[in-house]
Amino acid sequence: xxxxxxxxxxxxxxxxxxxxxxxxGGHNPADYPLRVHxxxxxxxxxxxxxxxxxxxxxxxxxxxxxxxxxxFDYGYRCSDRLMNSMGYETYMARWKKPGKxxxxxxxVMGNPNAAHTCELKVDLKAGxxxxxxxxxxxxxPAAVFxxxxxxxxxxxxxxxxxxxxxxxxxxGTAQVAN
Numbered sequence: 001x002x003x004x005x006x007x008x009x010x011x012x013x014x015x016x017x018x019x020x021x022x023x024x025g026g027h028n029p030a031d032y033p034l035r036v037h038x039x040x041x042x043x044x045x046x047x048x049x050x051x052x053x054x055x056x057x058x059x060x061x062x063x064x065x066x067x068x069x070x071x072f073d074y075g076y077r078c079s080d081r082l083m084n085s086m087g088y089e090t091y092m093a094r095w096k097k098p099g100k101x102x103x104x105x106x107x108v109m110g111n112p113n114a115a116h117t118c119e120l121k122v123d124l125k126a127g128x129x130x131x132x133x134x135x136x137x138x139x140x141p142a143a144v145f146x147x148x149x150x151x152x153x154x155x156x157x158x159x160x161x162x163x164x165x166x167x168x169x170x171x172g173t174a175q176v177a178n
Contacts, residue, residue, distance in 0.1 A: 027105055027115055032092035035064040035156040036104050036120070037085045039130050039137045045081070055081050060137055061120075062130050062145075063102070064090065064156050069145045071125040078118035080106060088163060090156040099124065 041059030045052060056077040063070045076082060083106075085091065091104040101121050108114035129145035130137055149155065152163035 026113070027117070029092055029105075032094045032103075032105055033157065034093040034095070034102070035090035036093045036102060037062045037064070037088070037090045037156070038082065039132055040084060041076075041082050043076075043082055052080070054079055057082070060130050061085075063093070063122075063124070067146075067155065067157065069129040069142050069149065071128045071130040071139055071142070072122045073125070074102075074120040074122045076118055076120050078106070079116060080118070082106070082118060088154065088156070088161055090161070 038059060038061045041057055043055045043057030045055050047053055054077055056075070058073065058075045059082075060071065060073055063072055091106065093102045093104040095101075096103045096119055099122075101119050103117050103119050105115040106118050108116065125139065127142050128139045129142045130139050131145060132138075151166060153160055154163040
């Protein structure tokens, strides 16, 4: 029994050591309260000694802050490739320099507990938001986009990452087909 207790303590200590080492360089999601939806980007990969050194480019995205959408154009230089947001997914973000640069968290493929950061130099489009329809990125007044967000309960800042179509009047709740 005593051997098992000692073994348990050693295993627990080893787990804590490995866990804290793994998360020592990690990022606290609570420090990234904003959300960014990347609609488009163009990038150029730069290599040193046959290894990816950095990627730079530009693109268009929406920032979700305080429940409001704001479109922005951006330039970036990151240590890894940037990807457009799939569907309605967003990247966690925070201001690095308010109104000038955002820092976003990029997940590491194959390692769900790891992420690295990328800085976006932003040019905010006051009163405008981007949207994508038929593969084309367009812009519209942010108030119109916000109206759509409210109608379909899309609020990525608060975990509502998928729009929910409103139930038509008199139709009741949706039924799931078996």
